[in-house]
Amino acid sequence: MSDLRVRFAPSPTGYLHIGGARTALFNYLLAKKNNGTFVLRIEDTDVERSTQESVDAILFAMDWLGLSYDEGPFYQTERFDLYKQKVQEMLDNGKAYRCYCTPEELEAKREKAMAEGRKPKYDGTCRNRTDQPDAPFVVRFKLPEDKEETTFNDRIKGPITFRHEELDDLIIQRSDGTPTYNFVVVIDDAEMDINLIIRGDDHVNNTPRQILLYEAMGYAVPEFAHVPMILGSDKKRLSKRHGATSVMAYQEMGILPEALINYLARLGWSCGDEEIFSMADLIEKFSLENVGRAAGVFNPEKLNWLNSHYIKTGDVSRLAELLKPFLTAKGVDFSNGPDMAAVVKTLQERSSTLIEMADGAAFYFAETIEYDEKAREKFLTADQADLFAVVVEQLEACDQFNHDGLDRAFAVVMEKTGLKFGKVAQPLRVALTGVTASPSIYEVLEVLGKDRSLRRIKAAQQALV
RNA sequence: GUCCCUAUCGUCUAGCCUGGCCUAGGACACCGCCCUUUCACGGCGGCGACGGGGGUUCGAAUCCCCCUGGGGACGCCA
Numbered sequence: 001m002s003d004l005r006v007r008f009a010p011s012p013t014g015y016l017h018i019g020g021a022r023t024a025l026f027n028y029l030l031a032k033k034n035n036g037t038f039v040l041r042i043e044d045t046d047v048e049r050s051t052q053e054s055v056d057a058i059l060f061a062m063d064w065l066g067l068s069y070d071e072g073p074f075y076q077t078e079r080f081d082l083y084k085q086k087v088q089e090m091l092d093n094g095k096a097y098r099c100y101c102t103p104e105e106l107e108a109k110r111e112k113a114m115a116e117g118r119k120p121k122y123d124g125t126c127r128n129r130t131d132q133p134d135a136p137f138v139v140r141f142k143l144p145e146d147k148e149e150t151t152f153n154d155r156i157k158g159p160i161t162f163r164h165e166e167l168d169d170l171i172i173q174r175s176d177g178t179p180t181y182n183f184v185v186v187i188d189d190a191e192m193d194i195n196l197i198i199r200g201d202d203h204v205n206n207t208p209r210q211i212l213l214y215e216a217m218g219y220a221v222p223e224f225a226h227v228p229m230i231l232g233s234d235k236k237r238l239s240k241r242h243g244a245t246s247v248m249a250y251q252e253m254g255i256l257p258e259a260l261i262n263y264l265a266r267l268g269w270s271c272g273d274e275e276i277f278s279m280a281d282l283i284e285k286f287s288l289e290n291v292g293r294a295a296g297v298f299n300p301e302k303l304n305w306l307n308s309h310y311i312k313t314g315d316v317s318r319l320a321e322l323l324k325p326f327l328t329a330k331g332v333d334f335s336n337g338p339d340m341a342a343v344v345k346t347l348q349e350r351s352s353t354l355i356e357m358a359d360g361a362a363f364y365f366a367e368t369i370e371y372d373e374k375a376r377e378k379f380l381t382a383d384q385a386d387l388f389a390v391v392v393e394q395l396e397a398c399d400q401f402n403h404d405g406l407d408r409a410f411a412v413v414m415e416k417t418g419l420k421f422g423k424v425a426q427p428l429r430v431a432l433t434g435v436t437a438s439p440s441i442y443e444v445l446e447v448l449g450k451d452r453s454l455r456r457i458k459a460a461q462q463a464l465v
Numbered sequence: 466g467u468c469c470c471u472a473u474c475g476u477c478u479a480g481c482c483u484g485g486c487c488u489a490g491g492a493c494a495c496c497g498c499c500c501u502u503u504c505a506c507g508g509c510g511g512c513g514a515c516g517g518g519g520g521u522u523c524g525a526a527u528c529c530c531c532c533u534g535g536g537g538a539c540g541c542c543a
Contacts, residue, residue: 045542204538266478298477305494
């Protein structure tokens with residue numbers, strides 16, 4: 001096989017969908033694995049619905065995911081001359097014809113066919129007409145009649161055969177003169193030397209006609225690999241009502257790109273019992289042979305689990321940077337707070353998203369602690385006065401505000417008060433964080449630092465109920 | 466409706482091609498126990514599937530057929 005050339009060809013009519021991201025990922029992976037070329041092409045022949053904002057959003061999302069392309073982005077709207085020329089050639093050599101049927105007529109026939117239980121197909125009304133009325137027309141591809149069926153060997157699904165009687169003469173040029181998807185996709189994939197087309201399952205029905213178009217235009221037919229769709233929890237095609245479908249929505253939810261990549265790759269593909277894959281692992285191990293043939297249900301819990309894994313094992317300073325926008329979004333001013341990296345370290349094992357981490361980190365930066373009412377009633381009571389007095393005394397005397405130093409200080413506190421550590425820790429936790437769940441007390445004290453910690457404890461002494 | 470695809474725990478899946486190693490393995494979720502200064506992490510254990518029916522075979526999750534379920538397509542969208 002010649003050098004592998006694959007492509008991702010989104011239509012810019014919205015954000016990058018996670019289904020699209022997955023087919024982009026599979027293309028990218030295979031290209032990298034085989035030292036091939038990954039082409040990005042923007043399918044914007046539907047000028048009505050295509051927008052520059054969508055193009056930007058898609059490019060941005062691909063960049064966030066780390067899916068870089070080797071060629072492109074190519075825009076189909078910039079290639080209309082080529083398509084025009086191809087349409088003319090088709091017309092000239094009798095492989096296409098003008099059709100003057102109106103959309104209304106076609107719609108009526110479609111409905112009639114459906115009602116009668118037949119597959120709606122164009123009936124060929126204009127197929128053999130020779131006149132050229134002065135009326136709007138579309139150009140249709142004349143379905144070749146020399147074969148009864150078309151078969152292709154899908155790299156994922158195996159051999160698939162369509163009887164030509166299921167097909168009809170498809171429109172390759174609209175009445176406004178613009179070319180249609182099924183036509184340009186063939187021209188572009190052929191002209192860009194794409195030899196393996198990896199795309200969504202929903203395109204298998206288009207494949208036989210596209211193959212016929214390749215043949216009609218004298219192009220080599222590429223290989224196809226149709227990846228199954230992603231479904232929602234009700235096994236319906238994944239859509240907004242199942243939750244977020246946009247790649248960038250996951251970023252906003254505090255998901256790391258490597259977690260999304262890992263999740264998307266494992267949805268419908270596997271490698272033994274392995275679950276954790278870096279991009280490098282995927283490039284090394286991915287193969288079409290191990291892609292499943294059935295549609296898969298999107299499972300946010302597993303994505304979250306992967307995300308918690310990547311947060312747990314992620315680089316601290318990177319996470320610190322990623323966390324900042326989430327803190328800002330919460331209205332947390334971290335300009336004078338404790339060291340962000342130190343904060344992150346205490347939260348890595350207890351956060352499954354950056355949102356959770358931001359929630360857990362907010363108390364570090366608070367000017368004054370707002371106590372959870374229940375926590376205050378339980379732990380900041382007047383009978384804790386003696387305990388807090390001893391704690392303040394010992395922490396003020398503590399000259400090493402780290403684990404060992406604090407351990408020595410609290411040994412004294414426990415001895416003087418006769419309390420077990422648990423009885424000391426909880427009231428102190430509420431004093432320092434306002435709530436009953438937080439990173440360990442030593443970590444909190446150390447990250448907060450001596451001054452900030454003492455200020456909070458003293459404030460709590462004033463707030464005892 | 467017609468055509469195409471598809472079918473292992475609730476979900477993602479291993480196993481299927483090259484039948485016996487499968488009293489079907491892993492992961493998420495869930496439950497329990499342990500660890501423990503809280504919450505988590507972690508460790509251990511549990512729950513839980515070959516859609517149904519026919520074949521072929523000494524033997525089928527694995528091969529064949531039918532049924533059923535699910536998805537997709539049927540556009541002057543892509």
